Amino acid sequence: MALGTEEQKQRWLPGIASGETIIAIGMTEPSGGSDLAGLKSTAVRADDGSGDWIINGSKTFITNGHQCDLAIVAVRTDPTKGAKGISLFVLEAGTAGFTKGTKLDKVGQTESDTAELFFDNVRVPDTHLLGEEGRGFIxxxxxxxxxxxxxxxxxxxxxxxxxxxxxxxxxxxxxxxxxxxxxxxxxxxxxxxxxxxxxxxxxxxxxxxxxxxxxxxxxxxxxxxxxxxxxxxxxxxxxxxxxxxxxxxxxxxxxxxxxxxxxxxxxxxxxxxxxxxxxxxxxx
Ligand SMILES: Cc1cc2nc3c(=O)[nH]c(=O)nc-3n(C[C@H](O)[C@H](O)[C@H](O)COP(=O)(O)OP(=O)(O)OC[C@H]3O[C@@H](n4cnc5c(N)ncnc54)[C@H](O)[C@@H]3O)c2cc1C
Known part of the structure; x- marks a missing residue:
């Protein structure tokens, strides 16, 4: 609601509001969650001039990860800048290269869905960038x-x-x-x-x-x-x-x-x- 463009809001918010679309937020990675500015998953522009992004990496401990229809993921769009090199993207389940792990086996809250997410050359158009490039951490x-x-x-x-x-x-x-x-x-x-x-x-x-x-x-x-x-x-x-x-x-x-x-x-x-x-x- 705060970061989306009008087109993004029209496309995604009604399903989220009605409960038909399950969402997740993927920040934490296997290498660490506390040091968010150190995250390693990347998004780079495709070199074919399309403006698309190619996303690689993984996330772990993601609530709703297994059943989500949409995942907002934090990835690095500029490796030369720490916190200022992070951007947010919206990934739709079913996009080629975007896979989900099984439900993780937890000590408590066993009913809830907590899972890993994997990104293997996931290609998304620029319209899936949420908020401004480089302002994801903020x-x-x-x-x-x-x-x-x-x-x-x-x-x-x-x-x-x-x-x-x-x-x-x-x-x-x-x-x-x-x-x-x-x-x-x-x-x-x-x-x-x-x-x-x-x-x-x-x-x-x-x-x-x-x-x-x-x-x-x-x-x-x-x-x-x-x-x-x-x-x-x-x-x-x-x-x-x-x-x-x-x-x-x-x-x-x-x-x-x-x-x-x-x-x-x-x-x-x-x-x-x-x-x-x-x-x-x-x-x-
Ligand atoms: C059930 C569950 C659901 C979750 N859901 C989500 C989700 O939906 N989305 C998401 O992105 N993440 C989610 N998380 C991840 C959660 O936010 C992280 O586990 C948490 O931020 C800690 O990161 P970490 O596990 O990598 O631990 P680490 O960062 O490896 O930290 C390990 C220990 O070191 C301590 N530590 C680290 N840095 C410092 C420091 N500077 N000073 C003192 N101590 C420090 C930590 O406090 C911790 O005690 C979930 C986790 C669980 C268990």
């Missing part, structure tokens, strides 16, 4: 805060829901003749976790309000992303513990939530990269 930096605040909302909601269910569980489950939640250690633990969730929620809500006003800074989005995923990890780990052995059984929601949450400290920019962004803003 575009990603401008739009990734939205992904990060989305991640923060879901991190907080998941943790809050499982904590609510765990509090109920600890009222029912008995040991030594009393509810396990009534032991002071557990009561204080849950008091702390509820407080942490509510404080996190307040910051995330403030970020959502800022985002809806177009005012969310990349630094605040980074803070919300790393903090909420760390808190989620802490809360869910404690919730597993409070469930005892049942917490380690797949039939219990808490077990699945704990497995599913682990990746949130890694994806959407790892928590270390979030702290790197915040540190840079501090002039460090």
């Amino acid at each position: 575009a990603m930096m401008q739009h990734l805060p939205q992904e990060r605040i989305g991640a923060a909302v879901s991190n907080t909601a998941h943790a809050a829901q499982i904590l609510r269910e765990t509090i109920e569980y600890t009222k029912e489950r008995k040991a030594f003749g009393q509810a396990i939640g009534s032991f002071q250690h557990n009561k204080f633990l849950m008091a702390e976790l509820v407080t942490k969730i509510e404080v996190t929620q307040a910051f995330v809500d403030a970020c959502v309000t800022l985002h809806s006003e177009g005012e969310l800074t990349p630094t605040d989005a980074a803070k919300a992303k790393w903090w909420s995923s760390d808190i989620q990890g802490e809360v869910l780990d404690a919730c597993v513990q409070l469930h005892g052995g049942y917490g380690f059984m797949n039939e219990y929601r808490v077990a699945r939530a704990w497995r599913d949450a682990r990746v949130t400290r890694i994806w959407a920019g790892s928590n270390e990269i979030m702290k790197e962004l915040i540190g840079r803003e501090l002039g460090l």
